[in-house]
Amino acid sequence: MIDSKKYRDLGTSIKRKENKRDHFILQMMMDKEWFNSINFCHLTQEEIKEWQFKRIKQIVKHAYNNVPMYHDKYSKVGFHPKDLKNWKDFENLPILNKEEIIEAFPDRSISKKYNFKFTTRSSGSSGKFVTIVVSSEAIYRDTIQGARQFFFQSGGNYKPDDLALFIYTCPWWVSSINGKYKTLFYPTTTKIEEATNIIKQIRPKILSLYPTYLLKFYENSVPLKEYGVDLIIVHSEQTSSKQRLEMSNFFKIPVLDEFSSEELTRIALECPNKKYHLEEDACYVEIIDSKTHKNLSPGNQGMLIGTNLLNEATPIIRYFQGDIACIDMDNSCSCGSNFRTIKSFSGRFMDSIVSTYGEIIPASCFMDLAYNWYLEMNIPIHGLKYQIIQQTDGSIDINLQPKQYQISPIDKIKIKNSLYQLLPKDTTIRVKFVNRFLDTGSKFRPIISFKEKK
Numbered sequence: 087m088i089d090s091k092k093y094r095d096l097g098t099s100i101k102r103k104e105n106k107r108d109h110f111i112l113q114m115m116m117d118k119e120w121f122n123s124i125n126f127c128h129l130t131q132e133e134i135k136e137w138q139f140k141r142i143k144q145i146v147k148h149a150y151n152n153v154p155m156y157h158d159k160y161s162k163v164g165f166h167p168k169d170l171k172n173w174k175d176f177e178n179l180p181i182l183n184k185e186e187i188i189e190a191f192p193d194r195s196i197s198k199k200y201n202f203k204f205t206t207r208s209s210g211s212s213g214k215f216v217t218i219v220v221s222s223e224a225i226y227r228d229t230i231q232g233a234r235q236f237f238f239q240s241g242g243n244y245k246p247d248d249l250a251l252f253i254y255t256c257p258w259w260v261s262s263i264n265g266k267y268k269t270l271f272y273p274t275t276t277k278i279e280e281a282t283n284i285i286k287q288i289r290p291k292i293l294s295l296y297p298t299y300l301l302k303f304y305e306n307s308v309p310l311k312e313y314g315v316d317l318i319i320v321h322s323e324q325t326s327s328k329q330r331l332e333m334s335n336f337f338k339i340p341v342l343d344e345f346s347s348e349e350l351t352r353i354a355l356e357c358p359n360k361k362y363h364l365e366e367d368a369c370y371v372e373i374i375d376s377k378t379h380k381n382l383s384p385g386n387q388g389m390l391i392g393t394n395l396l397n398e399a400t401p402i403i404r405y406f407q408g409d410i411a412c413i414d415m416d417n418s419c420s421c422g423s424n425f426r427t428i429k430s431f432s433g434r435f436m437d438s439i440v441s442t443y444g445e446i447i448p449a450s451c452f453m454d455l456a457y458n459w460y461l462e463m464n465i466p467i468h469g470l471k472y473q474i475i476q477q478t479d480g481s482i483d484i485n486l487q488p489k490q491y492q493i494s495p496i497d498k499i500k501i502k503n504s505l506y507q508l509l510p511k512d513t514t515i516r517v518k519f520v521n522r523f524l525d526t527g528s529k530f531r532p533i534i535s536f537k538e539k540k
């Protein structure tokens with residue numbers, strides 16, 4: 087979930103009130119599916135792939151027959167759903183991007199079989215919004231997978247009577263599963279003192295929030311563990327594993343990452359062993375070469391392409407939302423999940439820095455480098471108070487917020503020189519102290535690149 091990680095993009099769901107029928111259906115699905123749902127990750131990779139292909143065939147057929155955008159897109163390349171016989175056929179389908187969904191909305195992007203009962207929006211790079219219609223089946227299944235997420239990330243230590251608190255942009259459609267697995271929502275605009283009081287009173291077991299909001303709890307030394315919090319899940323903004331570890335050591339609570347988006351739902355979740363497992367029954371992930379668009383084998387970094395396996399109302403098939411990632415060659419993990427794993431997220435393609443030789447260097451490399459400034463210069467915490475911006479001409483500005491550096495004076499030359507570990511010597515780099523960072527909307531982006539990528 088990577089502006090640069092990915093990121094439930096500023097989700098402004100149009101809320102409909104939950105009702106008895108929702109909970110009746112959810113309960114029925116729980117009774118029928120919970121056991122299989124939590125054990126799906128224990129199937130073999132072949133069994134998982136077989137299930138995925140069956141589901142993908144249904145979705146592609148549905149999209150072709152009911153969504154004009156796909157009918158036109160696929161007809162243009164001479165494809166018909168009956169041609170979809172193996173993975174190669176699927177991998178030859180054209181890639182979908184955000185602007186195409188924006189352009190096709192509403193008449194050409196929504197399935198004829200669904201109405202506008204549930205919609206969700208996320209921001210596009212052009213500032214326009216992508217609106218997705220979600221089927222009620224997808225919402226229910228997503229709700230169950232939400233409970234499963236906490237079960238998985240807590241290592242099985244999440245029970246029906248436990249409470250989860252979300253500090254997020256908008257609430258989920260239902261607040262429990264028929265009274266169990268209750269969730270509570272507060273907006274990110276909630277003052278830190280108020281949020282602290284709420285946590286003290288309601289004692290949530292799980293806290294799900296933006297890393298920048300967690301940083302506020304850190305700065306105020308809020309003893310979250312004392313207030314009953316057992317697991318912290320961060321999402322929507324990119325953090326490095328080192329930053330999460332440092333937060334985790336401070337709070338004495340595991341801090342794990344969620345990589346998700348409105349369009350693709352849960353893409354990958356960090357397990358208690360700190361490995362990112364793909365959510366194989368929510369989103370099918372492929373990695374492709376950024377130039378040739380050919381599928382890459384595990385161990386190679388490329389564009390992340392996702393297919394939403396839950397929602398048919400606005401089908402999302404082979405979609406590039408802007409992230410770079412790499413699937414691990416060795417997926418074994420002692421947490422027991424057989425879901426494929428990816429190396430920690432590399433960030434958004436558009437925020438990768440381009441060297442003077444045209445080499446594309448992922449945002450995550452710069453985040454790791456920045457983390458070393460803090461270690462080497464004896465600054466206690468935290469890696470979020472900088473921004474590295476590559477301008478259109480390729481030059482780089484490192485912006486630092488001075489009041490964060492109280493222990494020792496900041497060594498600008500040392501910081502500047504450290505970047506040459508990643509970049510050629512002829513790169514122009516400026517280090518500046520700023521009072522404000524570049525506004526990137528609701529989510530903080532530590533690495534930004536305006537340089538065009540070829």
Ligand SMILES: [Zn+2]
Nearest residue numbers: 357361419421
């Ligand atoms: Zn694992």
